[in-house]
Amino acid sequence: MLKVENLTKVYPKFKLDNVSFELPSGYIMGFIGANGAGKSTTLKSIMNIVCPDDGTVEIFGKDMKTKETEIKQEIGFLMGAVNCYPLVKISKYLDVTKSFYDEWQDEECEKYLKKFDIDKEKRIKELSQGMKVKLGLAVALSHKARLFILDEPTSGLDPVARDEILDIFCDLVSDGDKSVLFSTHITSDLEKCADYILFIKNGLIVANDTKDGLLDSYVILRGGADEAEKVAGRAIGMKRNGYNFSALIRTCDLVDEDKDFTTDRPTLEDIMVYYGRAEDND
Amino acid sequence: MIKLLKKEIKLSYLPIVWFFPFLSCLLLIPNYPYCVGVSYGLLSLFINFNYASENRDLEYTAGLPIPRRDIVKAKIISGAFIEVMQIAVGVICGLIASFVLWGENAVGIDANAAYFGFVFLGFALFNIIFFPTYFGRGCKTGLSMIIATVAYAAFVIVTESIVGFVPSVHKALDGFDGNFIGVRIAVLIVGIVLYAASVAGSYFVSVGKFEKVSL
Known part of the structure; x- marks a missing residue:
């Protein structure tokens, strides 16, 4: 069409x-x-x-x-x-x-x-x-x-x-x-x-x-602030404070070590927000 | 095209546009510079086009199932309509002032055939500058109007000066001397022809520019 x-x-x-x-x-x-x-x-x-x-x-x-x-x-x-x-x-x-x-x-x-x-x-x-x-x-x-x-x-x-x-x-x-x-x-x-x-x-x-394909292709990882560097290189966008971090990464970029983190399925808003964060992180 | 012209009149025209032609009645004032009255037609055109811009006329029109060239055509025809209305009332008032009320005008050229020929020529010059600049700038009135008005004003000053101060031209083009009626009618015909050419010419130049403009 x-x-x-x-x-x-x-x-x-x-x-x-x-x-x-x-x-x-x-x-x-x-x-x-x-x-x-x-x-x-x-x-x-x-x-x-x-x-x-x-x-x-x-x-x-x-x-x-x-x-x-x-x-x-x-x-x-x-x-x-x-x-x-x-x-x-x-x-x-x-x-x-x-x-x-x-x-x-x-x-x-x-x-x-x-x-x-x-x-x-x-x-x-x-x-x-x-x-x-x-x-x-x-x-x-x-x-x-x-x-x-x-x-x-x-x-x-x-x-x-x-x-x-x-x-x-x-x-x-x-x-x-x-x-x-x-x-x-x-x-x-x-x-x-x-x-x-x-x-x-x-x-x-x-x-x-x-929509489902897009939501399935990303995941949010959450963990302690001291572990943020483990995902920083793969993260599309990351939020962190003194105690913890959360990061959006592509599902295909997940590695075995990520099992230690809490994972969440992102919403569309999460994807937009973390992509926006990518610039801040840069 | 008819649909677009109806749209121009029903949605885009400022109601005061129907009042402006009557400012050509200033020609009825004795010993008044006649070039002023008809020039209000250009002010009317500016106010009207500006009003359309403020009312996001283009935003509406651009979404309609019509080719861009028709947007240009409708705008130019609607603009020319405003000008011709102004001149038409001017002709009627000029005839009344010259042949019924006051006779010859002491300030500037008389309202004879040559005068209206010059009006058409002035408007032609205005059109050929205003419309292509206006459409080339995505229907922005400010700069287009300034440039076109300066050119028009210069034309009026030059023609009034030549007719007023060059004796041979004054004799031929000012007043109602029957011996020179042919010359004055020739000026009128040239004016009308060039005015029509300016409407057509400004359409073709404007379309070329407007097709490439991002709105």
Whole structure:
């Protein structure tokens, strides 16, 4: 469904470095990484909003560069909350937006507006940040899209609303011909619904695996502070104080001596945090 | 394209844009420098484009299933529409001021065919600088507006000076002397043609730049 190969974008102080990944039909891929890691740049490059210096993006088997308009008809795209045209009434915003989509479904849009409790007669500025995200989602879900590219779709939402939206994502992919790629900082959301995890750090993809595959490929070791040096060379990231340490290491880097340490299965958040720690350790 | 133009009017236009053309009514003031009234069209264009930027117009438009060149086309057409509205009201007011109310203007060129030819030429110069700079900089209005306005102002000063102080040009282009009506109409036609060319030209140059811009 989505195939990204060697996507590269060079800025004076940042480089999106040969990003490659694939998302098959019927799956949800969570895109994680720290602030400024390159998540939004990647998503914008896929959508041709940022012009990549190199690389290709293929969606539905078509080249994004040459078939952009055709492809975008079938993409539900959300770049955070709807923060444009604050003084415009939602009804007017939707009226204009729907005119661009060949397969716009008024009933679907009404269904989601009702579900999200959005009053069309309000102006966009009258919505809370969370409601603005929901408005963007309602639009993305109302034109028979097959691929959903969503940047921080759950940010600013309360836990109930987040859960509701994650259920919508799961329903979307249940028929097997739609896929969702979404970035988030809230890794617990991904643990609930993601099939694949894409992890970016400083513009470089450091992990691209199934969620379980990714969680299985790392382990957290805990031990006394005096033993930290035994794993320091293999640790991706390490936390230590005067008494003990904990370190994230790759499962494949485990050695027999590690049996002496306490081991834990990391969460996605642990993986992000320890990768972040790697820089501190350096 | 029609959809995008509707979007420009419904979402991107600042409501005050419909008021600005009436500032061309300044031409009805006796002995007023006529170049001022129509120039408000460019201020209107700036305010409008700036308003669109502040409202994250591009962020919205870039996600829509439309080619980038159409974004450029719609913006330039909407900008040209603002300019032409300003000139259209200016023509009506100029005719009323010249033939019904006051006759000849003591300050600067009269509102005759040549004057409107110069207005079109000035706007053409503005367009060919403003739009490519604006799109080349990812739809940022500040610098684009400054450069284009300086060029426009220089053009107005030079043309007003030449028409005002060079006797032969003054005789031919200022006033309503029937002997030179052909020259004045020629200036108008050249102005209209070059204005149309500036709209088309700035579109082609802007598209080339905008296709490479990361938004």
